[in-house]
Amino acid sequence: MLLLISPDGVEEALDCAKAAEHLDIVDVKKPDEGSLGANFPWVIREIRDAVPADKPVSATVGDVPYKPGTVAQAALGAVVSGATYIKVGLYGCTTPDQGVEVMRAVVRAVKDHRPEALVVASGYADAHRIGCVNPLALPDIAARSGADAAMLDTAIKDGSRLFDHVPPDVCAEFVRLAHASGLLAALAGSVRQADLGPLTRIGTDIVGVRGAVCEGGDRNAGRIQPHLVAAFRAEMDRQARQHAAGVPAVN
Numbered sequence: 001m002l003l004l005i006s007p008d009g010v011e012e013a014l015d016c017a018k019a020a021e022h023l024d025i026v027d028v029k030k031p032d033e034g035s036l037g038a039n040f041p042w043v044i045r046e047i048r049d050a051v052p053a054d055k056p057v058s059a060t061v062g063d064v065p066y067k068p069g070t071v072a073q074a075a076l077g078a079v080v081s082g083a084t085y086i087k088v089g090l091y092g093c094t095t096p097d098q099g100v101e102v103m104r105a106v107v108r109a110v111k112d113h114r115p116e117a118l119v120v121a122s123g124y125a126d127a128h129r130i131g132c133v134n135p136l137a138l139p140d141i142a143a144r145s146g147a148d149a150a151m152l153d154t155a156i157k158d159g160s161r162l163f164d165h166v167p168p169d170v171c172a173e174f175v176r177l178a179h180a181s182g183l184l185a186a187l188a189g190s191v192r193q194a195d196l197g198p199l200t201r202i203g204t205d206i207v208g209v210r211g212a213v214c215e216g217g218d219r220n221a222g223r224i225q226p227h228l229v230a231a232f233r234a235e236m237d238r239q240a241r242q243h244a245a246g247v248p249a250v251n
């Protein structure tokens, strides 16, 4: 499982760089503009320059409306700025067909510019609270649009977590559907160390985290701490070893 960490700007990205050996992907976002809030192109560029070259930079394009042209342009901005994972939060899409339309436009805009970039179609575990597409629709939306990964995060960061809305057995179905279509499965949403056992066992490819590696577990007031990134990775590694050894689940 890969560890994706979301700093909110250049300063926190430098803290991620200090913990670079413990993480896999640095994910640029602007949390004060939403769960998948987009940051400025120059911030993506500065963060690309600040983190080691062997660490891919991801950028969120935003909690986007159902406006394929607008979103495609934004996605191109992210890839031109140096991101190689382009994440789109399908906030304004109320049907799978709308999601496919937006994601097809994004895939074309991104891959015309950089064919090897990975496009991530993200939905929301708490979709029922905001009226967007059902979480289990995401793998099909990603597959039909030519994206590379399907993801879930939470839209409303009020302390509720991924498993509060999409329990582990439904997350397992999400992962199964993604894998059946040859996609990566990414999961996030106030994930804590205690969630890493189930996330490992269901075969999650990427876990996205912010709050759990901020001081006090506070994704807004707290700052990302390199020692918390290291501790989170240590628990991921411990869970991976247990899983590989066939140790029965205790959580």
Ligand SMILES: O=C[C@H](O)COP(=O)(O)O
Residues within 6 Å of the ligand: 004, 006, 027, 153, 157, 188, 189, 190, 191, 208, 209, 210, 211, 212, 219
């Ligand atoms: O993409 C990952 C998100 O930034 C997760 O943030 P969170 O762990 O604070 O919910």
